[in-house]
Amino acid sequence: MGQDLPSDAPLAVVWRRDLIESVHRGRYAVHSLGGKNLDSLGDPAGYVYLRSTAKPFQALPLVFSGAADTFGITSEELAVACASHNAEPKHLAAVRSILGKAGLSETDLQSGAHPPVHAPAAARLARSGEKPRPIHGNCSGKHAGMLAVCAYAGWDLARYRDPEGPLQKLIRRTVAKLCDLEPNAVRLADDSCGVPVFALPLLNLALGFARLAAGCEDFPEDLSKAVRRIRDAMRAHPYMVAGTGRFATLLMQCTDLVAKSGAEGVFAVGSPEGWGLALKVSDGAGRAVAPTVLAALGRRGVQVPRRMRSFPVADLHGRVVGEVAPLIH
Amino acid sequence: MGQDLPSDAPLAVVWRRDLIESVHRGRYAVHSLGGKNLDSLGDPAGYVYLRSTAKPFQALPLVFSGAADTFGITSEELAVACASHNAEPKHLAAVRSILGKAGLSETDLQSGAHPPVHAPAAARLARSGEKPRPIHGNCSGKHAGMLAVCAYAGWDLARYRDPEGPLQKLIRRTVAKLCDLEPNAVRLADDSCGVPVFALPLLNLALGFARLAAGCEDFPEDLSKAVRRIRDAMRAHPYMVAGTGRFATLLMQCTDLVAKSGAEGVFAVGSPEGWGLALKVSDGAGRAVAPTVLAALGRRGVQVPRRMRSFPVADLHGRVVGEVAPLIH
Numbered sequence: 001m002g003q004d005l006p007s008d009a010p011l012a013v014v015w016r017r018d019l020i021e022s023v024h025r026g027r028y029a030v031h032s033l034g035g036k037n038l039d040s041l042g043d044p045a046g047y048v049y050l051r052s053t054a055k056p057f058q059a060l061p062l063v064f065s066g067a068a069d070t071f072g073i074t075s076e077e078l079a080v081a082c083a084s085h086n087a088e089p090k091h092l093a094a095v096r097s098i099l100g101k102a103g104l105s106e107t108d109l110q111s112g113a114h115p116p117v118h119a120p121a122a123a124r125l126a127r128s129g130e131k132p133r134p135i136h137g138n139c140s141g142k143h144a145g146m147l148a149v150c151a152y153a154g155w156d157l158a159r160y161r162d163p164e165g166p167l168q169k170l171i172r173r174t175v176a177k178l179c180d181l182e183p184n185a186v187r188l189a190d191d192s193c194g195v196p197v198f199a200l201p202l203l204n205l206a207l208g209f210a211r212l213a214a215g216c217e218d219f220p221e222d223l224s225k226a227v228r229r230i231r232d233a234m235r236a237h238p239y240m241v242a243g244t245g246r247f248a249t250l251l252m253q254c255t256d257l258v259a260k261s262g263a264e265g266v267f268a269v270g271s272p273e274g275w276g277l278a279l280k281v282s283d284g285a286g287r288a289v290a291p292t293v294l295a296a297l298g299r300r301g302v303q304v305p306r307r308m309r310s311f312p313v314a315d316l317h318g319r320v321v322g323e324v325a326p327l328i329h
Numbered sequence: 330m331g332q333d334l335p336s337d338a339p340l341a342v343v344w345r346r347d348l349i350e351s352v353h354r355g356r357y358a359v360h361s362l363g364g365k366n367l368d369s370l371g372d373p374a375g376y377v378y379l380r381s382t383a384k385p386f387q388a389l390p391l392v393f394s395g396a397a398d399t400f401g402i403t404s405e406e407l408a409v410a411c412a413s414h415n416a417e418p419k420h421l422a423a424v425r426s427i428l429g430k431a432g433l434s435e436t437d438l439q440s441g442a443h444p445p446v447h448a449p450a451a452a453r454l455a456r457s458g459e460k461p462r463p464i465h466g467n468c469s470g471k472h473a474g475m476l477a478v479c480a481y482a483g484w485d486l487a488r489y490r491d492p493e494g495p496l497q498k499l500i501r502r503t504v505a506k507l508c509d510l511e512p513n514a515v516r517l518a519d520d521s522c523g524v525p526v527f528a529l530p531l532l533n534l535a536l537g538f539a540r541l542a543a544g545c546e547d548f549p550e551d552l553s554k555a556v557r558r559i560r561d562a563m564r565a566h567p568y569m570v571a572g573t574g575r576f577a578t579l580l581m582q583c584t585d586l587v588a589k590s591g592a593e594g595v596f597a598v599g600s601p602e603g604w605g606l607a608l609k610v611s612d613g614a615g616r617a618v619a620p621t622v623l624a625a626l627g628r629r630g631v632q633v634p635r636r637m638r639s640f641p642v643a644d645l646h647g648r649v650v651g652e653v654a655p656l657i658h
Binding site: 003005010013014016018022023024047049111112114123126127187188189192197264265282283284322 | 345518520611644645650651
């Protein structure tokens with residue numbers, strides 16, 4: 001093996017009646033705006049692929065380039081540009097609207113196709129006999145935003161995913177800036193939708209979300225204004241950032257946090273109080289994310305309604321046969 | 330926490346380009362017919378919920394009760410009674426045939442509904458506008474077999490799932506016998522399909538599969554004959570035990586092993602050479618199963634074709650962007 005595994009620890013277990021059936025390990029870091037480690041489990045310096053937790057950063061050029069103002073992109077549309085959305089009707093309408101305002105259409109999307117994340121939306125599409133198209137992919141808002149920047153700047157639309165093209169290089173510099181790193185310390189690979197994905201130390205993701213939520217006043221004015229607008233859009237439209245039943249949406253609806261999910265068990269949260277939390281479930285399991293994040297947030301004094309803190313395991317008859325329970329208290 | 334976590338170790342990692350994105354831990358045990366530990370990783374004595382790896386044991390009463398002979402159940406049908414099947418047409422036909430021969434029908438199934446495991450079968454059903462029914466669930470063959478035993482024995486059909494009823498108590502004793510335990514050492518909970526699920530030490534599952542594959546001549550004749558018939562049915566019809574593209578099917582097609590998958594990252598293998606292997610991926614991830622099982626089998630001299638040993642991670646454009654790789658060699 002060419003790489004050491006970052007140290008981790010058990011985060012949550014899956015009970016089935018009175019025995020533990022499965023266990024999820026991972027690591028998290030809570031970092032302050034000032035760069036102080038407020039809480040952590042496992043190695044906070046180990047690299048993590050941000051996956052979709054990078055989307056709020058990836059959407060910043062849409063604002064600071066001037067594209068959003070020129071095209072009249074609304075706050076709801078900015079939120080869907082930061083989204084891993086459910087492909088519910090409102091999400092699809094917002095993505096189409098971004099494309100239309102930039103003089104583009106669905107056929108410009110190169111996000112790859114997968115069925116809608118939201119099961120009822122997926123079932124509706126399947127019943128209709130239509131195949132999933134790129135717009136149904138959870139990343140289509142991000143891609144629409146990327147295309148809009150290219151349309152505004154006069155960059156080659158067909159090459160908007162190119163890691164060596166002007167847009168993706170700008171995004172990499174932006175991610176690095178927000179997360180307090182040199183661009184070449186941000187490592188690259190390929191995300192599922194075909195754009196570059198970024199890897200950086202977990203604590204830098206936490207810091208990036210602290211800045212997203214609480215501001216970064218020492219940044220150039222256009223960038224710090226863009227950060228505020230993205231944050232405000234996500235806060236104003238949590239439904240657009242994910243959708244019905246999704247944890248990031250529910251968490252933003254009942255707190256003052258900014259929250260974003262990523263594939264492979266990554267989650268990031270920013271607080272207006274000036275701290276950020278970043279989590280990586282080592283095995284990538286989504287079911288460990290909400291119990292762990294809520295337990296770690298509880299340690300910061302963040303409370304959510306009781307119904308959000310229940311993670312039953314049900315059988316096919318709807319009977320509760322177990323539960324997912326955090327090990328952090 | 331009311332239970333210690335069994336010790337485990339990293340089994341496999343998920344690479345994305347040149348960094349490890351995720352890691353799966355777990356434990357496995359290889360046990361001989363004579364009760365000797367031939368190989369293991371992590372704690373072999375820790376309990377594991379067998380989930381669907383118990384199905385070959387759960388199907389034994391269908392044979393040794395005399396029900397299979399009386400109803401004229403074929404070898405293919407016995408294989409589907411041991412299956413976590415794909416709900417492809419041949420699987421559904423075999424389940425219907427078992428029910429029909431026992432004078433029963435689909436409406437007697439209490440297995441709960443979920444969409445077909447096989448994606449094309451699920452898509453066909455969705456396009457047809459039909460909702461998934463119990464017969465489409467991967468456990469419907471097991472339930473049909475259970476119903477057939479009750480029909481033969483004159484036991485209450487409506488209560489075939491009852492843990493305190495005669496069938497489920499007989500099955501628990503049978504599982505215990507095969508795995509060399511007292512019945513009360515086999516712990517119970519609820520499986521997803523609503524029948525009792527069994528927990529026992531991992532090494533006892535390995536021993537049970539050694540006996541399944543290599544025979545248990547010191548058992549009563551009717552039981553040892555039933556074990557051979559179940560083994561022969563699975564070996565003769567690997568497709569019926571899972572289906573297109575499924576690891577258990579492919580493994581049985583290219584080796585002389587008996588193999589069965591279970592939910593939550595459980596897998597069991599038996600060899601006619603007189604040993605069994607049982608695996609539990611601690612986090613329950615299915616993607617770690619095949620790489621780990623093949624690596625552990627490699628240590629026993631079992632080889633499979635090269636194409637079966639490749640576990641690429643592809644993006645939505647079909648491009649390979651990473652791979653799942655075992656850490657065992």
